Amino acid sequence: MDLEGFTRDKIKNKFNQKNLEEILATRIQEYKNLNDEKAKLMAQSVIDEVNTTLSLDETNDEFLKEIIAVPEAKVAMGEMGVGSRGAGDFFTHRKIAEIVASTNTKSLVNPTEQDDGGVVKVKSNEDDVYITTAVDGIHSRLSEYPFLGGFHVTRATLRDVCVMGAEPVAILSDLHLADDGDVGKLFDFTAGVAAVSELIDVPIVAGSTLRVGGDMVLGDRLVSAVGSVGVSNYPPTARKGASDGDIVLMTSGSGGGTITTTALYNGFFDVVWDTMDVDFIKASNALFKSDIIKNIHAMTDVTNGGIRGDAYEISSTTGVGLELYRDKIESMVAPNVLNMLNSLNIDPLGVSIDSLMLIVPPEIAEDVKNIINSAGVDIAEIGSVNTSGEPTLINDDDTSEKLVPLFREAAYTKIKKLVGDTTPEDFDLMKEKVEYASKRAIFKKEKVIKHILEN
Structure with missing residues (x-):
């Protein structure tokens, strides 16, 4: 409380x-x-x-x-769907990115591009070195399962570094536990982070541990974030690299925090074991060890709002179109996971399945598949890039539909189904209010900076 x-x-x-x-x-x-x-x-x-x-x-x-004074939007987080990986969440994150962009500081990849990680370029012995950072928060419904929460959030942040073409070199952990939480939760969460660290031989180098709200919040809610740092000698494989004629590849995916939550809260407990792997990082490392990484145009993980969200974000930020095939996408979802999603009437294309999606020139597509297969990870061609400017899904009966994110990602727990995923009738008005609040925040920031510099 x-x-x-x-x-x-x-x-x-x-x-x-x-x-x-x-x-x-x-x-x-x-x-x-x-x-x-x-x-x-x-x-x-x-x-x-x-x-x-x-x-x-x-x-x-x-x-x-x-x-x-908070520049209030008069729109609540839940009303806007923030954190629910849908249209409302994407819009809000774009407003956050505009505040970041208003600083006019320089980086190679920053939040304005809605990519998984950020990248800065530095010089080392006259060579360019690209440093990637990413941070992810624990899945909110895994507060009662700290080990699983720590395990999956660590995988998530490492994925975000990998998809920028950087090799992970360090992990950071920030842990907040409410006043009545048992100290054992700290250790359980850290053990989950450490398990991934040990599996892929990337050290945990720093962190912080605090109480949620200090003495003012009662209960045992755990919230946390894990960050990671990666380095590369090649420019990042950001979404903006996608080009007409490219091939879209996707590795097998069994999900992470979202699928684990779905399994726990719907009674599919055996599916939890499907999620406990580091295949994504194994596949990425195989690419890093080969010289082919420099020729890959774009990489992303199928997470935020599922492939619906990722395809939409790629098209909206790059201007290219995508043509994707439902049957090929679903063939890359772990069978137990796909069975659970279908049994619960959850759209497999609208939830995070944690696959690696690569956009590559056609001449290297087979080489990429062979390299990833050699790491013991399945991969398939699921579509191509064109100039249509929008993502299109080809269904099993050859009908097509535009791939658009729902207002919230596909509902995967009972309470999410009750909340629903339909777009509110006043969504446009909500967006106006949110945008106004973000502009007021920028104005305040600039006024404070001016005051500090003048005094």
């Missing part, structure tokens, strides 16, 4: 503070073994602290008030 957020909301809405104290004391005792007196003292402290921060509204420092 977020004591601070709950209290702030009640006070702002003129809730009786004596009654609020009693409610808070009761809630605190649900989590803490405290007597009535100590619980009330803690409740009073929460209320006092929130009241103190709210008194900032009365300060004469107008600039400080402007800085601490």
